[in-house]
Structures are given as structure tokens and as C-alpha cells.
Amino acid sequence: MRIGELSRRTGVSVRALRHYEDAGVLPAGRCANGYRVYGDDAVGQVRRIRAMLDSGLPLRIVREVLPYLDGPAEVMPEVPCPYLVDQVAEQLAQLDERIRSLTRNRDAIDAYLRAARAQRLTVP
The missing domain is CATH 1.20.5 (Single alpha-helices involved in coiled-coils or other helix-helix interfaces)
Structure with a gap:
């Protein structure tokens, strides 16, 4: 899905989604024309990021902790x-x-x- 659709599905602004990508917490692919594209799992990922940010965690900590929400401990x-x-x-x-x-x-x-x-x- 493209960034506009991800924004609509999550309620997170396009600007914030770009910021998350720049911060390394939301990976995006690129089409030949340079448009960002996201997989189906991006909606859940954005919701996890928002939940952590809403709980008061700074983005630098979210980047470090995010892999542990659903991933194995071997990523340490x-x-x-x-x-x-x-x-x-x-x-x-x-x-x-x-x-x-x-x-x-x-x-x-x-x-x-x-x-x-x-x-x-x-x-x-």
C-alpha cells in the first residue's frame, strides 16, 4: 500500500510516517517512480509504534525495543x-x-x- 492509504488506515499523518521511516522504525520499499510502498503488516507496525510513543517512550527507545514486541530474543x-x-x-x-x-x-x-x-x- 502507498503512504496515503497507510495514513488513512492508521490515522497517522503522512508526515509522521515519513518521520518513522527516517528514524528507522518503519521500513518502506520504493516503486520505480520513487513512491513509498508498505506491506500489509505496516498497519500493525504503525499501531505498535503509536502505542509506544503514546505511552511516553521516546522514538530512540522505540527503535531499540520494537523488535522485541513480536520477535525472538535472538535479535539482541x-x-x-x-x-x-x-x-x-x-x-x-x-x-x-x-x-x-x-x-x-x-x-x-x-x-x-x-x-x-x-x-x-x-x-x-
């Missing part, structure tokens, strides 16, 4: 860069904190709704 470089490992560990800690915060917020909203619904049932 023989000697991973210690600096990158530290960055990924920091991102993991930040994600854990966001999850705890989201869980607290969800629980508060759930408690509010249960109380509001119960009160509504008791009011004539």
Missing part, C-alpha cells in the same frame, strides 16, 4: 550499550509509575461511579 546485540540499557531501564521505571498513577485514577473514577449510581438508585 551481543554486547548491548550500557548507556542504552540504563535509558531503557529509566523508561521502564517511568512507565511503571504511569501505570500506578493510571490505576489509582481508574480506581477513583470507578469508586465515584459506583457511589453516584448507588445514590441515584436511593433518590426517589
Whole structure:
């Protein structure tokens, strides 16, 4: 599929898709006329990229972690860069904190709704 169709199917702008390709997280083939072409798996790939970015991960970390979402552990470089490992560990800690915060917020909203619904049932 071409970039316009991928954009329509994913809701991600053409500009962002080009940026993902430049960053090395979304491979694209080229037609003889130079147009970008993507395989059928590109829709899922873009959705995974967006989910990781939406969770707060920077694109440089997404590039490193993306192969592990669906791929085998054998893609790990023989000697991973210690600096990158530290960055990924920091991102993991930040994600854990966001999850705890989201869980607290969800629980508060759930408690509010249960109380509001119960009160509504008791009011004539």
C-alpha cells in the first residue's frame, strides 16, 4: 500500500510516517517512480509504534525495543550499550509509575461511579 492509504488506515499523518521511516522504525520499499510502498503488516507496525510513543517512550527507545514486541530474543546485540540499557531501564521505571498513577485514577473514577449510581438508585 502507498503512504496515503497507510495514513488513512492508521490515522497517522503522512508526515509522521515519513518521520518513522527516517528514524528507522518503519521500513518502506520504493516503486520505480520513487513512491513509498508498505506491506500489509505496516498497519500493525504503525499501531505498535503509536502505542509506544503514546505511552511516553521516546522514538530512540522505540527503535531499540520494537523488535522485541513480536520477535525472538535472538535479535539482541551481543554486547548491548550500557548507556542504552540504563535509558531503557529509566523508561521502564517511568512507565511503571504511569501505570500506578493510571490505576489509582481508574480506581477513583470507578469508586465515584459506583457511589453516584448507588445514590441515584436511593433518590426517589
